[in-house]
């Protein structure tokens with residue numbers, strides 16, 4: 001097992017940690033409303049369209065729920081590798097029975113379930129790809145485009161790292177102004193909190209190489225469609241022909 005897998009497992013496949021993470025989700029999601037809505041805004045479907053989308057690293061379904069609310073005839077495949085997150089998700093998705101299902105996938109391994117072998121209408125991911133090594137980010141983008149139907153979109157909401165330390169500082173300062181207790185919390189992390197933080201940031205990389213990964217996987221219309229400080233929605237479309 002790689003170091004990445006071990007440190008990810010310690011966070012996402014631990015029932016107690018998942019319960020603590022889920023208990024704080026309301027507070028976190030309040031700050032993410034605009035990004036979640038933007039992801040739904042970017043999906044090029046009519047409001048009543050019947051389509052299915054895949055949410056990679058879906059966790060408890062925070063991104064999926066917003067898309068399902070926006071498109072009442074849509075259905076979701078929530079792909080994740082943590083049964084603990086899926087159990088918590090089943091509770092949070094109570095009002096969506098019949099419109100979603102979970103499938104198990106380890107994105108670090110690159111083996112997809114047969115039911116997701118192709119023809120997908122859309123793929124989204126949020127706050128998950130930064131847990132993967134750079135090689136796997138690249139591999140994942142290729143695996144996604146191979147499985148999308150021509151003309152279908154992939155959107156990824158994720159944190160990025162600044163290439164310039166002054167930019168990083170400016171982002172941090174703005175975060176701290178919004179949440180003045182954050183700087184204090186940062187200085188006073190327990191060893192466990194520090195380990196969690198280090199796991200969180202270890203594979204976060206700048207935006208430019210990730211846009212390059214998307215382009216070299218074959219996506220067109222690649223862009224940063226939304227950005228707030230260190231969080232972005234990036235994505236692109238599988239070309240209609242020639243792929």
Ligand SMILES: C[S@@+](CC[C@H](N)C(=O)[O-])C[C@H]1O[C@@H](n2cnc3c(N)ncnc32)[C@H](O)[C@@H]1O
Pocket residue numbers: 008012056057058059060061062063079080081082085105106107108109125126127128131
């Ligand atoms: C921060 S949570 C984000 C969950 C959800 N997408 C959201 O936006 O709230 C990260 C998710 O990625 C999943 N994850 C991490 N590594 C993974 C892997 N190798 N394969 C599949 N899922 C993974 C975790 O289980 C967890 O559900």
